[in-house]
Amino acid sequence: MEFQRVEGTDKGKIVLYALSTCMWCRMAKNLLKDMGVCYEYIDVDTLSAEEKVTVKQEIKKWNPGGSYPTLVINEKECVSGFDEAEIREKIK
Amino acid sequence: MSDSIGEGEVTRKEVESLFTRLDQEAESGGYHLNPNREFTLGLIEGMMVNERRYGYWACPCRLASGVKKEDLDIICPCDYRDPDIAEYGTCYCGLYVSQDVLDGKRKATRIPERRPAEGMAAPADRMSASAQPGLPDLSGLTYPLWRCRVCGYLCARGQPPEVCPICRAKKDRFERFL
Numbered sequence: 690m691e692f693q694r695v696e697g698t699d700k701g702k703i704v705l706y707a708l709s710t711c712m713w714c715r716m717a718k719n720l721l722k723d724m725g726v727c728y729e730y731i732d733v734d735t736l737s738a739e740e741k742v743t744v745k746q747e748i749k750k751w752n753p754g755g756s757y758p759t760l761v762i763n764e765k766e767c768v769s770g771f772d773e774a775e776i777r778e779k780i781k
Numbered sequence: 782m783s784d785s786i787g788e789g790e791v792t793r794k795e796v797e798s799l800f801t802r803l804d805q806e807a808e809s810g811g812y813h814l815n816p817n818r819e820f821t822l823g824l825i826e827g828m829m830v831n832e833r834r835y836g837y838w839a840c841p842c843r844l845a846s847g848v849k850k851e852d853l854d855i856i857c858p859c860d861y862r863d864p865d866i867a868e869y870g871t872c873y874c875g876l877y878v879s880q881d882v883l884d885g886k887r888k889a890t891r892i893p894e895r896r897p898a899e900g901m902a903a904p905a906d907r908m909s910a911s912a913q914p915g916l917p918d919l920s921g922l923t924y925p926l927w928r929c930r931v932c933g934y935l936c937a938r939g940q941p942p943e944v945c946p947i948c949r950a951k952k953d954r955f956e957r958f959l
């Protein structure tokens with residue numbers, strides 16, 4: 690299972706769990722890119738069945754509803770769903 | 782458009798032609814597609830990718846299981862669209878919006894997920910009356926009553942229609958109501 694890495698300014702460990710088909714997820718990717726921060730993402734819908742199980746458990750630790758996109762910041766904070774203001778606020 | 786979705790080879794032309802069809806169908810049923818055209822085209826593209834993957838229009842903003850029986854409630858239009866439009870002015874993905882949003886009086890933003898979390902609600906066998914324990918005994922009825930789970934349309938006939946005349950959901954989205 691491989692996370693895609695997008696280069697940018699180091700603001701700590703920023704991980705985005707996304708779906709390749711979801712527009713809110715795409716907006717989250719675009720926002721992070723515009724902000725110029727380094728982050729990793731994974732499109733969960735493109736994974737194998739076993740990988741999905743593992744990743745879904747990981748996501749639920751941060752976002753019990755398990756919805757997309759889920760953004761985990763520094764293994765400390767999480768933004769569930771695309772909320773531009775909240776993402777900008779939490780990644781400074 | 783062509784960024785990020787690599788698989789399925791859905792072309793822009795195919796997406797636009799489905800957009801035109803969905804737009805006409807939506808308007809004729811009293812629904813509206815999101816006026817943000819690029820956003821809407823992106824969601825329709827996602828649906829088409831899912832159709833190639835799973836064989837049906839699984840909601841682009843939810844993770845489908847790939848087993849149709851388990852995904853029935855999230856085949857677009859999903860069971861949650863109408864209550865979400867009524868409450869928030871938009872469906873979960875933002876593909877369908879209310880008149881207010883269409884008119885620019887209200888903004889479509891992130892809304893909470895209405896679908897029960899995984900494992901919370903097992904989809905019942907909706908086609909049989911015995912699977913609905915709350916039903917009164919109305920064996921005197923000449924015809925069973927069917928309810929479209931997407932839009933609430935009711936009809937009394939031997940079988941549900943192939944396609945809901947109001948919202949175009951397919952036959953398997955109907956449940957026995959009485």
Ligand code: SF4
Pocket residue numbers: 824839840841842855856857858859860861862872873874875876877
């Ligand atoms: S109607 Fe439901 S399935 Fe269709 S795009 Fe909206 S939220 Fe997704």
